[in-house]
Amino acid sequence: MEAFKEIIVETTVQAPVEKVWEYWTEPTHMTKWNFASDEWHSPFAENDLREGGKFISRMEAKDGSFGFDFGGVYDEIKLHKLIAYTMDDGRKVKITFNNRGNETEVIEIFDAETTNSIELQQQGWQAILNNFKKYVEQTNN
Numbered sequence: 001m002e003a004f005k006e007i008i009v010e011t012t013v014q015a016p017v018e019k020v021w022e023y024w025t026e027p028t029h030m031t032k033w034n035f036a037s038d039e040w041h042s043p044f045a046e047n048d049l050r051e052g053g054k055f056i057s058r059m060e061a062k063d064g065s066f067g068f069d070f071g072g073v074y075d076e077i078k079l080h081k082l083i084a085y086t087m088d089d090g091r092k093v094k095i096t097f098n099n100r101g102n103e104t105e106v107i108e109i110f111d112a113e114t115t116n117s118i119e120l121q122q123q124g125w126q127a128i129l130n131n132f133k134k135y136v137e138q139t140n141n
Contacts, residue, residue: 035128035131039063
């Protein structure tokens with residue numbers, strides 16, 4: 001089997017790692033940021049955050065023209081540090097959370113798929129990550 005090309009997206013969120021982790025993993029928060037543009041939304045998310053646990057989130061256009069389920073199974077979880085999972089199509093994803101005090105560096109490395117260009121995939125995943133950063137930084141609790 002041919003190896004996938006890895007793509008890296010990253011951001012620094014102006015929030016402590018505990019908050020970043022919670023907003024990344026709690027379904028009530030996941031539905032608020034897990035989409036690439038304002039024309040899309042994520043009406044549903046479910047997350048069993050443990051090794052061997054499954055997650056799924058629904059991503060769809062607000063006008064109902066297109067949508068898909070995004071899911072996978074967790075391979076490794078290290079609280080406030082690492083989430084690694086295998087997507088339903090077999091590709092791997094690794095997210096590291098680097099605690100920098102009042103900010104958290106989030107680095108996501110994922111296997112590219114072969115349908116869309118590397119650039120398009122990187123832009124899409126980066127847009128979702130940027131949306132996450134914006135959501136966390138705008139929410140005070």
